Amino acid sequence: MECSVSVPGQSSSVTPGCECRAHRFGNAANNGLRRRRYPSDTRDAEWGVVRPLLPVPGWMRGRGGQPEAYCHRAILDAVRYLVDNGIKWRATPADFPPWDRVYAFFRRWRDHGLVTEFHDRLRGQVRVRAGRDAxxxxxxxxxxxxxxxxxxxxxxxxxxxxxxxxxxxxxxxxxxxxxxxxxxxxxxxxxxxxxxxxxxxxxxxxxxxxxxxxxxxxxxxxxxxxxxxxxxxxxxxxxxxxxxxxxxxxxxxxxxxxxxxxxxxxxxxxxxxxxTTSAQAMVYWSMILLMTRRLARQHPQPA
Structure with a gap:
């Protein structure tokens, strides 16, 4: 659930419980909350579409590794910010998780084909909502x-x-x-x-x-x-x-x-x-931004 937090001179929102797997089963609750402020951030309507389509982490499937220490939504927002604005990894703003953790996430999704899997699920959703076969x-x-x-x-x-x-x-x-x-x-x-x-x-x-x-x-x-x-x-x-x-x-x-x-x-x-594999992954992330925004526009709003 999203809630509003009053800040002197500023109106914004934080994500105390975004219901990502890192919050529910990992260690993300041990870290501070992030206030969304950039145009590339995942909006609530986008997150509602994205969250069910995220690949399941390896540690939840018995493949080893440790539970994530950072919110999946915050990590996604950091990658989206980098792709959309063209910054260096080390120039990732301080309100995101540390840049090396964001890059480790990007590298893991690149090397294990998770970014392709996530992208293809989104593409199927866009095609179906456009009246096409998946x-x-x-x-x-x-x-x-x-x-x-x-x-x-x-x-x-x-x-x-x-x-x-x-x-x-x-x-x-x-x-x-x-x-x-x-x-x-x-x-x-x-x-x-x-x-x-x-x-x-x-x-x-x-x-x-x-x-x-x-x-x-x-x-x-x-x-x-x-x-x-x-x-x-x-x-x-x-x-x-x-x-x-x-x-x-x-x-x-x-x-x-x-x-x-x-x-x-x-x-x-x-x-x-x-x-070149990183260059290919960046192309997939660019299309992920486009498709999540498109799906959010088509997502029916609650009454």
Missing amino acids: EPTAAVIDSQSVKADAVVGVDSRGFDGGKLINGRKRHVVVDTLGLLLGVMVTTADVGDRTAAKVLLQRVANVHHRLELVWADGGYTGSLVGHCQAALALVLQVVKRSDDRRFVVLPKRWIVERTNAWLMRTRRLGRDYERR
């Missing part, structure tokens, strides 16, 4: 080259000659609502067709109902036959017209819009991650 049958693929920060080593960065960008490339597959089905981060000099073979294989292994994938002209050639023979997917290339005027191309605009959504979270404006 599993998609069609998708769109594209790539986006972004500059890499100085912390990115030379072994995981490259030069995209077409876009004249020294950095990394995000390869994404989205459904017809623009929601993420899969992402792979590579050096910027990796070709779209080369990365698509790996990424589409991963997506097809998870989404068994997928039948059709739209792509731009960069995915022509042997990839079309490979998708048909190896993945049982129809890869349909949507080519540009000879007209020099700008026109919105059918289906391709969907993935371009998703790329624009990703760039709205400042952590993704440039690649700051030393590991």
Whole structure:
């Protein structure tokens, strides 16, 4: 339950018992309460949607480890703040749990696939509420080259000659609502067709109902036959017209819009991650922000 706490000159709220597993079964009650104050914080309507979808901690499933000492909602808010505002880990505001504990949470969810699991549950909820089946049958693929920060080593960065960008490339597959089905981060000099073979294989292994994938002209050639023979997917290339005027191309605009959504979270404006797996996790967290806000808007308010 949420309650209001009066503060001289300020009206705000705290979370004395958010009913997260850390509060109910862990040691979170031993730490101070956090007052929500940032736009990226999980609102009550969002938390009502998010809480039942959170993965169960390993220590509750007999896999070892210790109960969390910090509220799950506070930890989530810290990760959301970092992704949305593009700060350094060590610059995490003091009203959040310590930055190393937040990073340990981020790393654990990244390495054990929990961020993907959480993301996919949210995506299913968004699709169902939009009147779609939870599993998609069609998708769109594209790539986006972004500059890499100085912390990115030379072994995981490259030069995209077409876009004249020294950095990394995000390869994404989205459904017809623009929601993420899969992402792979590579050096910027990796070709779209080369990365698509790996990424589409991963997506097809998870989404068994997928039948059709739209792509731009960069995915022509042997990839079309490979998708048909190896993945049982129809890869349909949507080519540009000879007209020099700008026109919105059918289906391709969907993935371009998703790329624009990703760039709205400042952590993704440039690649700051030393590991490509961290860069991929940041993409999932960006989409988690978008989907929780969307679900909160659609969540029926109590009478």
